[in-house]
Amino acid sequence: MSAETTERTRRTARDRRTARRHGRPTLLGRGAVNALVGLSVLYTLLPVLWLLLASTKNRDALFRSDLFSSGDFSLARNLSDLFAMEGGIYGRWYVNSLLYAVLGAAIGAMVSVACGYAFDKYRFRHKEKLFGLVLAGVMVPPTVLALPLYLIASKTGLVNTFWSVFIPVLFNPFGVYLGRVFSQGYVPGEVLEAARVDGAGELTTYFRVALRMLGPGLVTVFLFQLTAIWNNFFLPMVMLSDQSLFPVSLGLYVWNSSAVVTPDYYPPVIAGSLLAVLPLIAAFVLLQRYWKSGLTAGSVK
Amino acid sequence: MSSTDSTAPVPGRPPGPARPAAAGPQTAHPPGASGAVPADRPGARTRRWARRRRLGACAALMGPFFVLLVAVFLVPVCAAVWLSFFSDDQPGLGFGPERTVFAGLRNFEAALTDPTFLSGLGTAALYCVVYIPLMVLCALALALLLDSGAVRLRRTAQLSLFLPHAVPGIIAAIIWLYLYTPGLSPVIDLLHHADVRVDFLGVRMVLPSIVNIAMWSNLGYNVVIFYAALQAVPREVTEAAVVDGAGPVRTALSVKVPLVRGSAVMVTMFTLIWSLQLFTEPMLLSQATPVVGSRYTPNMYIYDAAFTRNNYGLAAAASVVLLVVTIALSYGLSRWSNRTADTSEGDSGER
Amino acid sequence: MPGSRTRTRTRSTRTALTTALALAGLLLGTACTPGGATAESASGPVHLTFWSSLRGSQEVVDAFNRTHDDIHVDFEQVPSGQQGGYAKLSNAARAGNAPDVATIEYPQVPGFAIDGVARDLTPYMSKRLRAKLLPQALALTTFEGRTFSVPQDVEPMVFLYRRDLFAKYGIEVPRTWAEFEDAARAVKRKAKGKRIATFPTDGGHHLAGFAWQAGARWFDTRGGRWTVSMTDGPTRKVTAYWQRLIDEKLVFLNPVDTQAGTAQVGRSEVFGKLTGAWDAGGMMSSQPGQKGKWGVAPLPQWDPKHPRVGTHGGSTFAVTKDSAHPREAMEFIEWQVSSPAAWRARLSSGISSQYPAVPALLPVLRKAMDTRYFAGQDIYALFDREARHISRRWTWGPRMTATLKTVQDGLARAGDGEGTVLGAVEEGQRSTMPDLKSLGLDAREGSR
Structure with a gap:
């Protein structure tokens, strides 16, 4: 896995380019292939494009569904409406989401990668059994845990607080798995040996030397956890009743329920959705290299 | 994988727990040696001291994660199981004081005789039967197309396909809900002009509509996984096929596909796990169409049992049932795939 | 897995776990806050x-x-x-x-x-x-x-109707359900695109109110146990009646507590609305343009010699x-x-x-009511009469929100052409029983 795998992947990719010259599809076949892929790309892109266009429309234009008329461009208006709605609570939700997601993913990634590193570099009895427990955590979907978590939280008075959502989202067993894989790939044992010979402490070595090498892996874990927390819906829905603690996802859900009765809510829900999507799309486009390596590490044997 | 609720991103993961540990230079040590890492300096006392220090460091690095594991994983799982066997009982009409009693299997019996829970399980099963094969086939087909070398702008295409994964599940559901809503939707408008009338939120169409949302959200993600696996197929193998005179389609189907079997199993497994948890999309659609009731899927049933009916024992029992079904199905799937892999020689994997 | 943990001799594991447990305990323990609703100082209110x-x-x-x-x-x-x-x-x-x-x-x-x-x-x-x-x-x-709990208002069901429409098409305001059906046919025949009323697919409470009036006893507490009979004789009479009206398209079949429902009333597509007394005020605020056009009549009766009603709201x-x-x-x-x-x-x-649960307060409410919306009708006199006809046979059940929601899910399917009104109530009962049983209540299904 890991280092060799990545290297091998890179190599095979290069070699295959030459190999392909022999087995190239015919011109007709190529047309069909490109058409199919093009259709799929349209399928994935058009709804996002609709969101973009719809967020520039006022309510009436929205219901006329003439998205391409340039007559009434109300994006600015929609955005100012969005932030004025119900006393500007959307801004609050956005900040909450950022707090839950950025802070949660940062801490969660640190915790998971450190654990994964320890799994890779230290040996102790029953290590693999313990690791099996971690993997069991991957297999059990968090939605199943939400209800018992709620009951525990309400017994401890944590329910309907920031912590009731923040603490559970830190738990990222898959990050431990990735951390272990990355540690195998990126942190050679000799480096640690050298540090030990120099008399550096174990933790110092980790934070000064290993963590730097684990950087790309850390970013990958962070990015995936960021997405997961930003997407999180079930847990906040179970835990929170105070609207000022809501993340964007839950807030938009509540507004959407009003939109069904009061169509005035449609433009803010659409504009709010657009704003909520932007940071993640930006992160994924900018950090392409990292998440691809993360997916590869997880999937390639 | 079905987007929304995971705290772990769960891309593909090898099925067997022990596998990832097998490789790597650090584990080449005699088995059973409790203690730490390589370093064999002379001097037993120093060594013991070093070992202790290392174990301390190891504990410090693992500690925070295991605190979380206990607090938000083990404790809740145990709590769910515990709760499902107990009940705050109120005899008679129930207006007297309540007492906690061991309820045995009563909560399970109640859940499993509740027609709404059973129909929720049925919905989830139907959803899996439609969604999983569709997802695996489409994702694999697209990955093969991308891998065929015939596609222009491969990177851009891949990124575009992946894009919906960056759209939170609830927002994907909102976008599609509006695209399903007459008056708002340009799609319905277009169909209307073509004299086609579809009620995407009607009794018959609502499940396909939900499948579509999930497809849209997760297709690109799985394409990337398959594509990565295909990239790792050794070139000698494909070359040999070409030399044997196989066309691109035959090469793809009879050579490449068997080689990415492992990835296909993983994609299937995670799609299955997340499909059984179906919640976000139907929950949102239930705001717009009465056809999606408040107990449409098992997870919605659990939510309803806990928060509409204040029946935590019942909700816990339903959670346990769902958990057991999930584990049983994914275990069965991995057993089945291992068995068939053992008998088929075409598998590439180092297992 | 737990076994492997307890038997482990390795320090790091044990340390890690001990730390984990200790911290988890800390995490869960420290947040304990004492319950209690109000703070109280020694003096002051x-x-x-x-x-x-x-x-x-x-x-x-x-x-x-x-x-x-x-x-x-x-x-x-x-x-x-x-x-x-x-x-x-x-x-x-x-x-x-x-x-x-x-x-x-x-x-x-x-x-x-x-x-x-x-x-x-x-x-x-x-x-x-x-x-x-x-x-x-x-x-x-x-x-x-x-x-x-202490009642604040109680809302007998009434028939809010459009005086102008009934007059224009020469149709009598019905006093019995039989007359209601005849009037519904007349409305459908004479007024194009209009109906006498809407059967609400979001109306679990409405249906319960109709059954209540007919003498149904969905939940019965006699004998110290819950007897659930949501498909008893009176309920079947009611569901059969409405099924007939629905099948013959004599009533609209759609949700009413939505914008579309309000718009339907606003477009004068319905001649009336079967609802609780409070909704007269609701009509005044949601349809201010229809001032003077509305009237209030008693809910149609099965047997006018023994008038009975159920409630909606309160x-x-x-x-x-x-x-x-x-x-x-x-x-x-x-x-x-x-x-x-x-x-x-x-x-x-x-x-x-609202009709107050303390009827002695009626003068206060009557004084505040601007009856011009109802063409000067003394609606409170009517409410007062109707409130005294509320049937005493009715008891609400232990999980009514869920029960009514299931009924409504069934009605919604019926609205989409899949299922019947009776089917919705049957589903309501079937899904309620497991709930009550798992709560440990003494509950059984009644005879039909």
Whole structure:
């Protein structure tokens, strides 16, 4: 896995380019292939494009569904409406989401990668059994845990607080798995040996030397956890009743329920959705290299 | 994988727990040696001291994660199981004081005789039967197309396909809900002009509509996984096929596909796990169409049992049932795939 | 896996786990906060918290605080029950920070009483208050001789109808269900695109009200156990009746508590609406343009010689188990439901046509009502007559929100052409039984 795998992947990719010259599809076949892929790309892109266009429309234009008329461009208006709605609570939700997601993913990634590193570099009895427990955590979907978590939280008075959502989202067993894989790939044992010979402490070595090498892996874990927390819906829905603690996802859900009765809510829900999507799309486009390596590490044997 | 609720991103993961540990230079040590890492300096006392220090460091690095594991994983799982066997009982009409009693299997019996829970399980099963094969086939087909070398702008295409994964599940559901809503939707408008009338939120169409949302959200993600696996197929193998005179389609189907079997199993497994948890999309659609009731899927049933009916024992029992079904199905799937892999020689994997 | 942990001899594992457990304990333990609803200082007024989604509650609380020195009420506006208000109350009760006084609608009273959220108020209720309350209303909040909440208003079902449309097409306002069916046919025949009324697919409460009127007993507490018979004879009579009207397209079949439902009334597509008394005021605010065109008639009867009605809507006030001041809470409630000043304060916030659970207050409400909307009709006289016809056979069940929701899911499917009204009620019963059983209640299905 890991280092060799990545290297091998890179190599095979290069070699295959030459190999392909022999087995190239015919011109007709190529047309069909490109058409199919093009259709799929349209399928994935058009709804996002609709969101973009719809967020520039006022309510009436929205219901006329003439998205391409340039007559009434109300994006600015929609955005100012969005932030004025119900006393500007959307801004609050956005900040909450950022707090839950950025802070949660940062801490969660640190915790998971450190654990994964320890799994890779230290040996102790029953290590693999313990690791099996971690993997069991991957297999059990968090939605199943939400209800018992709620009951525990309400017994401890944590329910309907920031912590009731923040603490559970830190738990990222898959990050431990990735951390272990990355540690195998990126942190050679000799480096640690050298540090030990120099008399550096174990933790110092980790934070000064290993963590730097684990950087790309850390970013990958962070990015995936960021997405997961930003997407999180079930847990906040179970835990929170105070609207000022809501993340964007839950807030938009509540507004959407009003939109069904009061169509005035449609433009803010659409504009709010657009704003909520932007940071993640930006992160994924900018950090392409990292998440691809993360997916590869997880999937390639 | 079905987007929304995971705290772990769960891309593909090898099925067997022990596998990832097998490789790597650090584990080449005699088995059973409790203690730490390589370093064999002379001097037993120093060594013991070093070992202790290392174990301390190891504990410090693992500690925070295991605190979380206990607090938000083990404790809740145990709590769910515990709760499902107990009940705050109120005899008679129930207006007297309540007492906690061991309820045995009563909560399970109640859940499993509740027609709404059973129909929720049925919905989830139907959803899996439609969604999983569709997802695996489409994702694999697209990955093969991308891998065929015939596609222009491969990177851009891949990124575009992946894009919906960056759209939170609830927002994907909102976008599609509006695209399903007459008056708002340009799609319905277009169909209307073509004299086609579809009620995407009607009794018959609502499940396909939900499948579509999930497809849209997760297709690109799985394409990337398959594509990565295909990239790792050794070139000698494909070359040999070409030399044997196989066309691109035959090469793809009879050579490449068997080689990415492992990835296909993983994609299937995670799609299955997340499909059984179906919640976000139907929950949102239930705001717009009465056809999606408040107990449409098992997870919605659990939510309803806990928060509409204040029946935590019942909700816990339903959670346990769902958990057991999930584990049983994914275990069965991995057993089945291992068995068939053992008998088929075409598998590439180092297992 | 747990076995491997306990037997482990490795220090790091053990240390890690011990630390983990210790920290988890810390995490869970430290956050423990004592429950309790109100803080109290040695001197000064007793503070009560009060949750309600009822309009005008702030005005009522302000008026109360102005006139009372010993009790101070802190009011919080909460979402209506179905919009999350009930979930909020249950969650708060579970976490030990429920308000002293909460607002609960009739169908939910037994549920909150069984869950131990609503306290038994029998020891705190004065004889004077008991005597003032409409007996039928009080009976709905009293179980096994114990009263769990105090009715604020009770809403007999009536037929709100368009005087102008009935006159224009020369159709008599129906007094019996048979006449209603004939009138429905006449409307369909004479008025293109219009119907006499809408059968609401979101109307679990409506259907319950119709069954109630017909003498159904969906839930029965006699014999110290819950007997559930949602498909008893009277209910079957009602569902068969409406199924016929639906099948012959004599009524619209769609949700009413939505924008589309309101718009349907606004476009004058329906001749009337079968609903609770409170909805007369609702009509005044949602359709101001139809002023003078509406009238109120009694709900059509099965047997006009023995008139009976069910209710639709109405609220009660409960004191929660967590409350440290049940006596003071009861004083606030009594003032709220039975004093003219409280009702005047409530009515100052806007139009209302509630029928008070204390009928003696009728003059206060009558004075505030602008009857021009109903062409000068004394609607309160009619409400008063109808309220006394509320049938006493009815009891709400222990999980009414869920039961009615399942019924509505069935009605919605029927609205889409899949299923029947009777099927919806059957589904309601089938899905309710497992709930009651797993709660440990003594429950059984009644004969049909």
